[in-house]
Amino acid sequence: MAEFKEISPNASAGEKLLNWVDNRFPASKMYKEHLSEYYAPKNFNFFYFFGSLALLVLVIQIVTGIFLVMHYKPDASLAFGSVEYIMRDVPWGWLIRYMHSTGASAFFIVVYMHMYRGLIYGSYRKPRELVWVFGCAIFLCLMAEAFMGYLLPWGQMSYWGAQVIVNLFAAVPFVGPDLALLIRGDYVVGDATLNRFFSFHVIAVPLVLLGLVVAHIIALHEVGSNNPDGVEIKGPNALKDANGHPLDGVPFHPYYTVHDILGVSGFLLVFSAIIFFAPEFGGYFLEYNNFIPADPLKTPLHIAPVWYFTPFYSMLRAITSEMMYVLIACVLAGAYFGATRANLPKVVRGGVVGAAVFVSLLMLSIDAKFWGVVVMGGAVIILFFLPWLDNCAVKSIRYRPDWHKYMYGVFVVNFIVLAYLGVQPPSAIGERVSQVGTLFYFGFFLLMPIWSRMGATKPVPDRITFKPH
Numbered sequence: 001m002a003e004f005k006e007i008s009p010n011a012s013a014g015e016k017l018l019n020w021v022d023n024r025f026p027a028s029k030m031y032k033e034h035l036s037e038y039y040a041p042k043n044f045n046f047f048y049f050f051g052s053l054a055l056l057v058l059v060i061q062i063v064t065g066i067f068l069v070m071h072y073k074p075d076a077s078l079a080f081g082s083v084e085y086i087m088r089d090v091p092w093g094w095l096i097r098y099m100h101s102t103g104a105s106a107f108f109i110v111v112y113m114h115m116y117r118g119l120i121y122g123s124y125r126k127p128r129e130l131v132w133v134f135g136c137a138i139f140l141c142l143m144a145e146a147f148m149g150y151l152l153p154w155g156q157m158s159y160w161g162a163q164v165i166v167n168l169f170a171a172v173p174f175v176g177p178d179l180a181l182l183i184r185g186d187y188v189v190g191d192a193t194l195n196r197f198f199s200f201h202v203i204a205v206p207l208v209l210l211g212l213v214v215a216h217i218i219a220l221h222e223v224g225s226n227n228p229d230g231v232e233i234k235g236p237n238a239l240k241d242a243n244g245h246p247l248d249g250v251p252f253h254p255y256y257t258v259h260d261i262l263g264v265s266g267f268l269l270v271f272s273a274i275i276f277f278a279p280e281f282g283g284y285f286l287e288y289n290n291f292i293p294a295d296p297l298k299t300p301l302h303i304a305p306v307w308y309f310t311p312f313y314s315m316l317r318a319i320t321s322e323m324m325y326v327l328i329a330c331v332l333a334g335a336y337f338g339a340t341r342a343n344l345p346k347v348v349r350g351g352v353v354g355a356a357v358f359v360s361l362l363m364l365s366i367d368a369k370f371w372g373v374v375v376m377g378g379a380v381i382i383l384f385f386l387p388w389l390d391n392c393a394v395k396s397i398r399y400r401p402d403w404h405k406y407m408y409g410v411f412v413v414n415f416i417v418l419a420y421l422g423v424q425p426p427s428a429i430g431e432r433v434s435q436v437g438t439l440f441y442f443g444f445f446l447l448m449p450i451w452s453r454m455g456a457t458k459p460v461p462d463r464i465t466f467k468p469h
Helices: 013-022 027-036 046-069 079-088 093-121 129-151 156-171 176-184 191-223 252-277 307-318 321-341 346-365 368-389 402-423 428-446
Strands: 039-041 249-251
Touching: 013 027, 027 191, 027 252, 039 252, 046 093, 046 191, 046 252, 079 093, 093 129, 093 252, 093 307, 093 402, 129 156, 129 191, 129 307, 129 368, 156 176, 156 191, 156 368, 176 191, 249 252, 307 368, 307 402, 307 428, 321 346, 321 368, 321 428, 368 428, 402 428
Parallel strands: none
Antiparallel strands: 039 249
C-alpha cells in the first residue's frame, strides 16, 4: 500500500482536494504520464490531427447515441416511426440525429486518414506493432458497430442492406445457413434481428471499442509516438538533455493540446456546415431510400452499403466464377515462386506446390460467393499483418525510393475507385475494373515483402527535421 502524501496546512482548498484524490487515485500521475510529461516529437504535421479527431468523434457518437436511445424503439413496427418522432417532435431531436448520422461518416473519414498517415510514415513498424494491431481491431469493431447501427432506422436501404450482407454468411460451407439464422434470429430479417443488432450496437460493441481505444493509447504512450521522419526520440539510443528529456520532443501538453484544438476547430466548422446545410450529403451520408419505411415486399432497384463499406463491397462483387480462375493462377504462381525463392529442399517444394494445387481444387469446388466473402473479410484482416510485411530499411515515405510514393498514390486512387464502383449499379466495365482493383489491393500487401526492399533508400537524419509553421 502506498504511503499517504502530506500537504501543508496552509495549502489552498483546491490543492488539499487534489492531494486527497491523489492519495486514493493516481490523477496527477496519469496527467503527468500522458499529458504534461509525455514527450512527443516536435515535427507533427497536418496528418497528426486525425488521432485526436477520432477520439472526439467517438465521444460525439456516444453522447448523441445516449440521447437517441431515450426515444428510439427497437421494434420492427415502431422503429421507423420513432426515428421520425425524434426528427419532428423531440426538441432538438433532428440535430442529435444528424450529428449521429454525420458522425458515423466523419468517424470513417478521420480513421481512414489516421490509418493512411500510419501507412506512409511507417507507424506500424517496430516497436509499434501492437499499437497498429489494436488500431486495426478498433477499425474492425467500428465496421461492426456501423453495420449494426445502419439497420436501426428500419428504412428501405437499412432493411435490404442487412438482408444482403447477412445472407452472405449463408455461403459459408456446412455451417452457413445456421450461421445466417443465428445472426438474424429468424428466417428473414425482422424484429429479432433488429433487437439483436440494437443490443450489440448500444452495449456490446461500444464496450469492446472503448477497451481497445484505451489499450491503443496506453500502448502508444508506452513506446512513444512516431513522426514524419521515423526517427525515434524515446529509447536507449535517443538524444536527451541533462534532465533525461528528448532533445527532439516537446511535452504533449500544452504544445499538442493547442495544436489539436486547431484541428478540432477546423473539423467542427466542416462538421457543423454538413449538419446544418447538407446532412444527407448528396445521398452518401444518408441514402434517400432510407427515408422510406422498410418494405419486405418491395426491393430497391440498386442495393448498396454506405460509402465507407463500398471498397470492400466492390471486392466482394469482383469475385465471379471466371475471376476464380485468375485467383487460382495467383495461388499457384505464388506457391511456385515462394518455394523456389526460399531455396527449400525439393521434397518441401513439391509439398508446397501440391498444397497449392489442393487449395485450387478446393476453391473450384466451393461457390464463388463464399470466396467473395473471404476476399471482403481478408481485405481487412490483411491489415493486421502489415508490420511483418514491410521489409524496407527505413520507416518514413520521406526516405524511401521516390517510386514508392507513386505506389502508395496508386493504392489510394485504387481504393477510391473501388469505393465509387461499390456505390454504382453492377456493370460489365465496372466488374472488370473492380477485379483489377482487387488484385492490386491484395498484391500491394502480399508482394510488399519483395517490393518494399527494392530501390535505394535515402539517408535518415540522426535528429528529426523541423520547420516551424
